[in-house]
Amino acid sequence: ARALGSKAFSAGQFVDACIHYERACALEPEAHLHFSNLAAARLKCGRLRPALEAARECMRLAPRFAKGYLRCGQALKALGDRDAAADVLKQGLQRAEGAVYQAIAQALADCGERQSKPAETKAIKQPLDPRNIESVLNARAAPIVKAQEEAMTMSSAPRPVGLSLGNGHIFDILQ
Structure with missing residues (x-):
């Protein structure tokens, strides 16, 4: 189900991706990656509250998985809660590296927060x-x-x- 979701997501078919990721979550409810992917697909569909729920479940399942914080911050920002988004994204920065770090830093900047420079x-x-x-x-x-x-x-x-x-x-x- 996850592979089908990823294929649909890559093709820009976000509603189909949601369906497949929801099935993957039901089949493997402890797999945090399914919830991260589901949150991303729901964000693309504009389903903001369900995206936030999926992101929070991802964070609950894998507290060290930085991308869960990114998804949660994106959902909170889209819902208009920039302060809460910035708080979550700052937590994510502490766990992130590489491309995920850059994505979180950009999302944080989009919330009006600036990283302190060395x-x-x-x-x-x-x-x-x-x-x-x-x-x-x-x-x-x-x-x-x-x-x-x-x-x-x-x-x-x-x-x-x-x-x-x-x-x-x-x-x-x-x-």
Whole structure:
């Protein structure tokens, strides 16, 4: 049932996806992934309260599964409760990594909350060392510098990040 739900979801057939995910949840009521997928499909259908219920069940079943917090935050935000959404999303950030972390951070930003930036970003005055970029830059600027790092390996005379971008636009990204 879950595979059929995923196929329907990928095809943009969200009502069908809901039906298949609901069946998967009934067949395996302890599988948190089914509830996460059901919440996502219900959100796409505009079934906000049922999406919230599915997301909360996902969180109950797997408290460390960050995507459950993302789904719950998305549902709360769509229902107009930005404060509750931000609270849930902050909890999710503590459990997340990789792409899920980025999705939660974006959802949190959409709620009007900003992540606190590392203190180092305010004091950058010299060219950045790409090897330490993750600890210095936020996630939006990191891909730019990583691309520069790759370009630098192909270039005989690498230039500082600010110069490579023209007139220091890297600092605008950090704001």
